[in-house]
Amino acid sequence: MNAALYFFNPRSIAIIGATADPKKFGNAVTKNILENKVLQCEIYLITQNSEDIQGKKCYRFLSEVPGEVDLVIILVPARIVEIVINQCIKKKVKGIIIITAGFGEIDDIGKRVEQEIVRKCKENGIRVMGPNCVGIQNLEMGLNASFIQTAPGGSIGMISQSGSIGCACFYEMQEWNLGCSKFASIGNNVDFSYFELLEYLKEDEHTRLISIYMESIKNPKEFLKVLRLLTPVKPVISLKGGKNAIGMQTASSHTGSLASDNRILKAALHQVGTIPCDTIGEFITAMKTFSYLPLPKGEKIGILTNSGGTAVLFCDHLERFNLQLASFSAEFIDKITPHVIPLVKKVNPLDMIAGAGEKEYFEITRAMLEDPTIDIIVVGLVIPPFLEMDPGEHFKGAVKAWNQTGREKPLLILNLFGEHFSGIKQISKEEKITFFTNPLDVALSIKFLIERMKFLNHLNEIEP
Amino acid sequence: MNAALYFFNPRSIAIIGATADPKKFGNAVTKNILENKVLQCEIYLITQNSEDIQGKKCYRFLSEVPGEVDLVIILVPARIVEIVINQCIKKKVKGIIIITAGFGEIDDIGKRVEQEIVRKCKENGIRVMGPNCVGIQNLEMGLNASFIQTAPGGSIGMISQSGSIGCACFYEMQEWNLGCSKFASIGNNVDFSYFELLEYLKEDEHTRLISIYMESIKNPKEFLKVLRLLTPVKPVISLKGGKNAIGMQTASSHTGSLASDNRILKAALHQVGTIPCDTIGEFITAMKTFSYLPLPKGEKIGILTNSGGTAVLFCDHLERFNLQLASFSAEFIDKITPHVIPLVKKVNPLDMIAGAGEKEYFEITRAMLEDPTIDIIVVGLVIPPFLEMDPGEHFKGAVKAWNQTGREKPLLILNLFGEHFSGIKQISKEEKITFFTNPLDVALSIKFLIERMKFLNHLNEIEP
Numbered sequence: 037m038n039a040a041l042y043f044f045n046p047r048s049i050a051i052i053g054a055t056a057d058p059k060k061f062g063n064a065v066t067k068n069i070l071e072n073k074v075l076q077c078e079i080y081l082i083t084q085n086s087e088d089i090q091g092k093k094c095y096r097f098l099s100e101v102p103g104e105v106d107l108v109i110i111l112v113p114a115r116i117v118e119i120v121i122n123q124c125i126k127k128k129v130k131g132i133i134i135i136t137a138g139f140g141e142i143d144d145i146g147k148r149v150e151q152e153i154v155r156k157c158k159e160n161g162i163r164v165m166g167p168n169c170v171g172i173q174n175l176e177m178g179l180n181a182s183f184i185q186t187a188p189g190g191s192i193g194m195i196s197q198s199g200s201i202g203c204a205c206f207y208e209m210q211e212w213n214l215g216c217s218k219f220a221s222i223g224n225n226v227d228f229s230y231f232e233l234l235e236y237l238k239e240d241e242h243t244r245l246i247s248i249y250m251e252s253i254k255n256p257k258e259f260l261k262v263l264r265l266l267t268p269v270k271p272v273i274s275l276k277g278g279k280n281a282i283g284m285q286t287a288s289s290h291t292g293s294l295a296s297d298n299r300i301l302k303a304a305l306h307q308v309g310t311i312p313c314d315t316i317g318e319f320i321t322a323m324k325t326f327s328y329l330p331l332p333k334g335e336k337i338g339i340l341t342n343s344g345g346t347a348v349l350f351c352d353h354l355e356r357f358n359l360q361l362a363s364f365s366a367e368f369i370d371k372i373t374p375h376v377i378p379l380v381k382k383v384n385p386l387d388m389i390a391g392a393g394e395k396e397y398f399e400i401t402r403a404m405l406e407d408p409t410i411d412i413i414v415v416g417l418v419i420p421p422f423l424e425m426d427p428g429e430h431f432k433g434a435v436k437a438w439n440q441t442g443r444e445k446p447l448l449i450l451n452l453f454g455e456h457f458s459g460i461k462q463i464s465k466e467e468k469i470t471f472f473t474n475p476l477d478v479a480l481s482i483k484f485l486i487e488r489m490k491f492l493n494h495l496n497e498i499e500p
Numbered sequence: 501m502n503a504a505l506y507f508f509n510p511r512s513i514a515i516i517g518a519t520a521d522p523k524k525f526g527n528a529v530t531k532n533i534l535e536n537k538v539l540q541c542e543i544y545l546i547t548q549n550s551e552d553i554q555g556k557k558c559y560r561f562l563s564e565v566p567g568e569v570d571l572v573i574i575l576v577p578a579r580i581v582e583i584v585i586n587q588c589i590k591k592k593v594k595g596i597i598i599i600t601a602g603f604g605e606i607d608d609i610g611k612r613v614e615q616e617i618v619r620k621c622k623e624n625g626i627r628v629m630g631p632n633c634v635g636i637q638n639l640e641m642g643l644n645a646s647f648i649q650t651a652p653g654g655s656i657g658m659i660s661q662s663g664s665i666g667c668a669c670f671y672e673m674q675e676w677n678l679g680c681s682k683f684a685s686i687g688n689n690v691d692f693s694y695f696e697l698l699e700y701l702k703e704d705e706h707t708r709l710i711s712i713y714m715e716s717i718k719n720p721k722e723f724l725k726v727l728r729l730l731t732p733v734k735p736v737i738s739l740k741g742g743k744n745a746i747g748m749q750t751a752s753s754h755t756g757s758l759a760s761d762n763r764i765l766k767a768a769l770h771q772v773g774t775i776p777c778d779t780i781g782e783f784i785t786a787m788k789t790f791s792y793l794p795l796p797k798g799e800k801i802g803i804l805t806n807s808g809g810t811a812v813l814f815c816d817h818l819e820r821f822n823l824q825l826a827s828f829s830a831e832f833i834d835k836i837t838p839h840v841i842p843l844v845k846k847v848n849p850l851d852m853i854a855g856a857g858e859k860e861y862f863e864i865t866r867a868m869l870e871d872p873t874i875d876i877i878v879v880g881l882v883i884p885p886f887l888e889m890d891p892g893e894h895f896k897g898a899v900k901a902w903n904q905t906g907r908e909k910p911l912l913i914l915n916l917f918g919e920h921f922s923g924i925k926q927i928s929k930e931e932k933i934t935f936f937t938n939p940l941d942v943a944l945s946i947k948f949l950i951e952r953m954k955f956l957n958h959l960n961e962i963e964p
Contacts, residue, residue, distance in 0.1 A: 198807070199854075200806070203807075249809070277812040278816065315939070317938050343665070349780055421649035422648065423522065423523050424523065453668040
C-alpha cells in the first residue's frame with residue numbers, strides 16, 4: 037500500500053504540540069484541522085498546557101489516546117522531537133509529519149539527528165515527512181494539516197519542498213481560478229517524498245495535473261523513473277529552486293538541499309515528459325495552461341485583437357518559442373468580412389481596431405474556432421476606456437464562441453494588463469476559465485501545449 | 501521654439517469631428533477635454549451636426565472660429581481629412597493631431613496621402629502628429645487630448661507609438677503607483693515625432709524619467725543622437741515592438757512601420773545609455789525602478805526574508821544578471837543577533853523564518869541600510885496567513901526603516917504574489933512606494949539600477 041494514504045487520507049490524526057496560543061504554529065495547525073467541519077477523521081490534541089482547545093478535549097501524552105493513530109503531526113521544539121518520536125513508535129502510528137524546524141537545514145548535527153529519526157522510524161514501519169515543512173492538505177477530504185491557509189480547491193496535485201512557496205502560490209492561484217486537489221510540503225525531504233507522492237497523485241482521480249517545487253532530489257534516477265511512468269497520464273510541471281552556485285547555497289540553508297547540475301536535470305526532466313519551468317512566473321503560467329486548456333491538434337495560431345500593439349508584442353515572441361501563425365484561407369476571409377469594418381486588413385494577426393466589441397469578438401473567435409486550418413486561438417485585448425464599452429464584453433464574446441464550439445481548441449485570452457477590472461475576474465470565475473495579461477506568458481503557454489501534444493503523439497507512435 | 505509646446509501647452513484647441521454621440525471617438529476626445537475643469541485653454545468644437553455639445557457652442561467650420569488656434573485635433577473620416585487639412589492651413593494653426601486611422605498602415609495609397617499631408621503642412625509651417633494615433637496628454641495642465649483614459653499623474657514622460665499599449669500601461673501603472681507627466685501617442689509617426697518630444701521632455705521639470713514604446717524609427721542616427729544628450733540627464737526606458745520578421749510584419753499593419761535589425765538597435769540604444777527592454781513586463785519593471793528607487797553607490801546586495809524559498813528563487817537569477825551578494829561582516833552579525841531567533845543562520849540571504857514580523861523586518865532592514873558594505877537591500881516576503889499577523893506589517897517595518905534612513909539606498913520589496921491584499925496597495929500608495937511580486941523582476945530591477953549607476957559614473961570619469 038502506498039504510504040501516501042496515511043498522510044492524505046488518515047482515519048485519525050494526533051497533533052503533538054497543539055496549543056490555544058494564537059501566536060504559535062501549533063495553534064495554526066490545530067485551528068486549520070478543527071475548523072473544517074467536512075473532515076471525517078478522529079482528531080486527538082496532545083498538549084500538557086490545556087485541558088481543551090476550542091472545546092476539544094486534550095491529552096497529555098500520545099499514549100493516553102484511546103484509538104489507533106494513523107498520522108501524527110509534530111510541532112514541539114526540535115530538542116523534544118526525538119522523545120516524541122519514541123512515543124509515536126510505541127503507539128505504532130503509520131505516518132509522522134515533523135513540522136518543527138531546526139534540523140538538517142541548520143547544520144551537520146541537525147542532519148545526523150534527522151537521519152537517526154528516519155532510521156528508527158523505518159525500523160518500526162513508520163514513514164516521516166519533513167522536518168521543516170508546513171504540512172499537507174487533502175482538499176476533497178476537507179483536511180488542512182498544515183499551518184498555512186487552505187489552498188483553493190481544484191485539480192492540481194501540488195508538491196512543494198518549500199511551504200512558503202506553496203503559500204504564495206495559493207495567493208496567486210486564487211486570483212487565476214487555479215486550485216489544488218492535494219498539497220504536500222516535504223521540507224527537508226528525509227524519507228516520505230516524491231516517489232510515493234507522485235505514485236499516489238498519478239492514481240488520484242481528483243488530480244488532473246501535478247506541480248512540483250523542489251530544491252533537492254535525493255535519488256534523481258528513481259525520480260526520473262517515476263516521472264516517466266507518470267507523464268503519459270498527467271502533465272507534470274516542475275520548478276527547481278537552487279539552480280546555480282549561490283541559489284544552491286541558499287537552498288542548503290533553506291531545506292538542507294545539496295547541489296545538482298541544473299542544466300542536466302532540466303534536460304532529463306524534459307526528456308521524461310515533464311514541463312520544467314525556469315521561473316515561478318512560468319510555473320504559474322504552466323498551471324494556468326494545463327488547468328484549463330485542451331491540447332491543440334496542430335501548431336497553427338490565429339490571432340484576433342482590438343489592439344495592434346498587443347499583437348505586435350505577442351508576435352515578437354514567436355521566434356523564440358518556434359511558434360507558427362496560420363495563413364488565412366480565402367474561405368475564412370469571406371466568412372469574416374461581414375463582421376469587420378472596411379479599414380481592417382484581413383491578415384493574421386487580425387487587428388479589428390479599437391471599435392470592435394462583443395459581437396466582433398464572438399464572430400471572429402467562432403470563425404477561427406471553426407476553421408480547420410487554425411489550431412490555436414489567441415484573443416488579444418486591451419479593455420477600451422471609450423465608446424461606452426463594457427469592460428467584459430470582448431471577453432464574453434470570445435468565451436461564448438468557445439463554449440458554443442465545445443472548448444475543443446485551446447483559446448488563450450491575452451487581456452493586456454486588464455486583470456484589475458473586478459468584472460473580468462467575475463466572468464472568468466463564472467465561466468471557469470483563466471486568462472493571461474502578458475504576451476510572453478501566452479507565447480510560453482502555447483509552447484507548453486505544443487510540447488505536450490508532441491510528447492503524447494510521440495508516445496502513441498512508439499506504442500500504438 | 502520646440503513645436504512640442506503647441507501640442508503639450510496649446511493656448512487654444514479646435515476639435516474637428518466633435519460629436520455628442522457617445523459611440524464615436526470624436527465624443528471620447530471631446531468629453532476628455534471638456535471634463536477637466538483645471539484646463540486653462542480655449543476650446544472650439546467643430547461639427548456640422550450639433551449646435552452645442554455638453555453646453556458648449558459648436559462651430560460648423562474652422563474658419564468660423566473667432567480666435568487663433570494653436571492645436572487642431574482631427575477625428576473626421578479619412579476621406580475628408582485632406583479637406584480639413586486645407587482649412588487648417590488657411591487658419592494658420594500651429595499643430596495638428598490626426599487621430600483618424602486609414603492611412604499608411606493600410607496600403608501604399610494611404611502612405612502617399614499621409615506624405616502629401618505632411619508636405620503641404622510643412623510648407624505652411626504646421627507640424628503633424630499621427631495619423632492613426634490616440635492623441636496626447638499633459639497631466640499638469642489637465643489636458644487629455646486623446647480618446648483614452650487620463651493617465652495616472654506622475655513623473656514619467658511617455659511616448660507610445662501605439663495608443664492601446666499606452667492605454668494598457670496606464671491600467672498597470674495605476675496599480676503600481678506609477679504615473680505620467682506627459683503622454684504622446686505618435687501613431688504612424690509621419691512628422692512631429694521622437695526628436696522634438698524627447699527634447700521637450702528633457703527640459704520638462706515635471707518629467708523625471710522617459711519611457712518610449714516604438715515600432716518604427718524614421719532616422720535612427722538622429723534618434724540616437726538625441727538620446728545621447730538626454731540619457732545623462734534622465735533615465736530613458738524603451739520597448740521596441742516588431743523585433744523579428746513576423747513581429748515587424750504585424751507592426752507594419754499596425755502603424756505602417758518598416759523593419760530594422762533589432763539586435764543592432766538594442767545594442768545602440770544601450771550604448772547611448774537608454775534602458776532597452778525585451779518585454780512589456782520588463783518595461784513596467786523599468787518604470788517601477790526609476791520612478792521610486794535611488795541609484796546605489798555599489799553593487800553588493802543584502803537580502804532578508806521570512807521565506808527561504810523566495811530567497812532561493814531570487815538568487816537563481818543572480819548569475820544571469822551578474823549580481824553580487826554582500827558578505828555579512830562580524831559587526832553586522834553582532835548588530836542583528838538580538839533581533840533574530842537562534843534558529844536563524846546569520847548568512848546572506850538572511851532567512852528570518854516564518855515567524856518574523858514587523859519588528860524583525862524593521863530592525864534587520866535598518867541594519868542593512870546602515871551597513872556600509874551593503875549597497876542594495878532586497879526585502880523578501882511571503883505574507884504569512886498564520887500567527888494572527890497583519891498582512892502589511894512586514895512591508896511597514898521595512899518602509900519605516902527606509903524612511904528613517906532618508907531613502908538613500910535602493911530598497912526593493914519582493915512581496916511574492918502578495919499584490920492581491922488590498923491593504924498592501926493602500927500602504928504603498930500612502931508611503932509613495934512600489935513593490936515587486938516576482939523574484940525575476942527584482943533581479944532585473946537591480947540590473948537596471950547598476951547599469952545606470954555605471955553609465956553615469958563612466959560619464960563622470962570621461963567628463964569630470
